């Protein structure tokens with residue numbers, strides 16, 4: 172099969188499923204401050220005040236009002252300032268056990284490293300104690316460190332305002348400012364949605380572009396949607412073009428100018 176174009180959107184979401192016996196001083200029922208509404212999603216921000224020689228703490232203070240403005244309508248925002256190295260691990264574990272919807276690292280790579288480690292305990296994923304099966308917590312990042320090389324890898328700028336916009340977007344379904352490329356994508360199901368456009372000519376894009384806004388492009392005969400667990404690069408071709416597959420099955424050809432990873436990683440933060 173030859174594919175003219177393919178793109179993807181995905182949820183990169185650790186799956187959580189362990190009860191750990193470590194305790195911390197965190198009580199995420201602290202989320203129940205005056206402003207908390209249970210119909211909102213609970214987002215925990217873990218801030219390293221010492222990151223970037225103290226700049227992280229200062230920037231965070233300036234950022235918080237903006238964050239509340241942008242996210243406050245949808246989420247309960249709960250901030251935890253770390254008191255020492257590895258505190259971020261404990262806070263994350265406790266937050267996940269309490270069933271929060273997202274844990275967002277605010278700082279550099281070291282802080283992100285701690286938060287990611289908090290998703291696991293004794294080699295097993297941590298799980299929410301009172302949420303049903305299939306529930307999972309989303310990992311996020313506001314890059315505010317010295318190097319922030321993880322963010323750099325994905326071409327995210329060390330710009331917290333941009334990170335907030337990433338967190339705010341419903342991800343998964345859209346790209347290009349409202350084009351519903353993967354209309355059935357569900358950010359919480361852990362699947363990667365891949366849209367395959369077969370034998371598309373340049374004029375197909377021109378004629379059918381408007382359909383992307385409604386998601387009706389999927390009814391075109393040479394367009395199909397696949398929901399997969401992951402994708403792998405099979406072979407790198409010239410000029411950066413690659414073949415991709417999922418679970419051993421060949422999916423198609425991805426032109427170099429069509430980048431899957433940033434779309435997928437969008438869900439991360």
Ligand SMILES: Nc1ncnc2c1ncn2[C@@H]1O[C@H](COP(=O)(O)OP(=O)(O)OP(=O)(O)O)[C@@H](O)[C@H]1O
Pocket residue numbers: 219220221222223224253254255256257258277278279280281282283285315316317318319320
């Ligand atoms: N309250 C704290 N006091 C001292 N150190 C802390 C505290 N909280 C976290 N840390 C430690 O600070 C380390 C460095 O933090 P972080 O990675 O956020 O900033 P950075 O080193 O400036 O950024 P980068 O790693 O991106 O260059 C982390 O590995 C973490 O263990």
